Amino acid sequence: MIQLENIEKVYRTDTIQTLALNSISLDVEKGEFLSIMGPSGCGKSTLLNIMGLLDAPSKGGIKIDGQSTTNLNDKQLAAFRNKKLGFIFQSYHLINDLQVLDNVELPLLYRNTTAKERRELATEALEKVGLSNRLKHFPTQLSGGQRQRVAIARAIVGRPEIILADEPTGNLDSAMGNEIMDILLQLNRTEGTTIVMVTHDEHMAKKTHRLVRLFDGSQVQ
């Protein structure tokens, strides 16, 4: 589903050149739940950003669902992200000025959908994460776990084939973390969604199909 070939990422300033990722090659199968672990600063999030087409590699290529993304322009990349990918972030990235339902509808705003369709799909996504009773709430009125569930609903509302989760349980206590993990596992099992998750939590990583470890920008497992 996702093929990374010799990915290298170098950050350059006037005086320093930092190698963030060094020759990473990775295949993520369709329907796989992959976790990426490693110490802070080892390049986990950078790798996830590159997989999610949010950042471009300095070298190497990415294929998603058999399609090379190397030569896509900004508009094509945006459309690709919108249709194929869903994102979950450690800090949720919800828009506090919008109600829960409006937050979940966001990805659909960049598609040709009617307001009615958006509403239906968003409601359905929120039902899946058990928040159908919080549609009119604002994010600030929710707990951390509930916010992350809203973020998951937003990630799945467009029915993407891939979900990229950057430390989705990082800001939550273990009970809440387990709840979120259960939702992700269920999505993977029932919908066949491919999930790549960056985590620091060994316990969470063990629940996934495969674990990839990074150290100093290189793949060690």
Added chain:
Amino acid sequence: MFKHLFKMIWNKKKQNSLLMVEILLSFMVIFGVFSFAINSYNNYAKPMGINYDKVWAISYNHTLETTNADSVTLVYQTLLRNIKALPLVVDAGYASSNIPFSNNHMSTGFKIKGREISNVNNFFMDENYLKVMGAKMVSGRWYNKADMVSKANVVVINETLKEKVFGKGEALGKLLGSDDDKNKRKVIGIIADIKNDGDYQKAAPGLFNAHDTAAYKWMGKILVKVAPEADANFEGKLYKLMSNTFKNSNIEIEHLDNKLTAYNKFTLVPLIILSIVAAFLIINVALGIFGVLWYNINKRKGEIGLRRAIGAPGNAVSAQLVYEALILATLSLVLGAVFAVQFPLLNVFDLPASVYLLALLFAAIFIYTLVLICSLYPGKQAAAIYPAVALHEE
């Protein structure tokens, strides 16, 4: 998308209220400037109604020693004859002090069929006025010497006064004044409007009185139409003639074209002051919009990154910020328009409704243009934000 943006703005109405008030205030000031400017232009576009070129205005004081009325009249008549006899004089006539562009005003009023007509410019010009000033009659006739000595009170009114009193109806032969008024005045002619207060002011209602020769001593002005060759030398001769007639009098000769220039400058002063105030406000609003949007970009980097991540192309993010600014401006303009339409509805400042409506349209276009210009660059900057960087910074 607009509904979504409107919802976001509405939910942030407290944060946006100051900017909205600022846009509203600017709109109102710009609306005022445009109303003033459009009205001035409309007046400017109308004909002056006279040919003031090479018309000189001589001011005099009545300093004749004789008190005998016949002698006084004789002196004035002789003086005018002598002026007219000068080689470079085309025509001349006596006029009251409220000649065009003089900043002197004499007002009168009357009742007609129970209606009070006030603030009518009251002119005392002799039978030569029409020819000296090149004014045009619309209908009827200008008064002549016979009218001036007859006991009947005859007047010529201008088009504005005719419209105000008689509308589309006939005015010639009608009497001005109520039934119990002993000095009712009969309208014998309608003169084309004359912009007495310069290029930028409309002609006010005006009434020209036929007067007798006794009025010469207080009228105070002689209007002289001179030939194009008339120069300072000739002006000197004219001055000498005047000062020989009126010993110890202040004699002043002014050129009407110079008076018009000075008067126009004076009229434009409020517009210039208002424009300066508006310019400061516009700069303030421009900086405000620019600053708020710039601040928004930095404050909303996470949101911008998120939108990019979930499928918004750079230009959609840029457009979003521009649209947000335009929606804010629209909310302010709707409120501003509610205030602005009160001006024609309540007939404030007595300007035509079309002036206010045009000013409203221009002011709205101006505000939209300003907001668009001020939001384009911040919008472009937002589009250039790399999503990974924006999400990381949040």
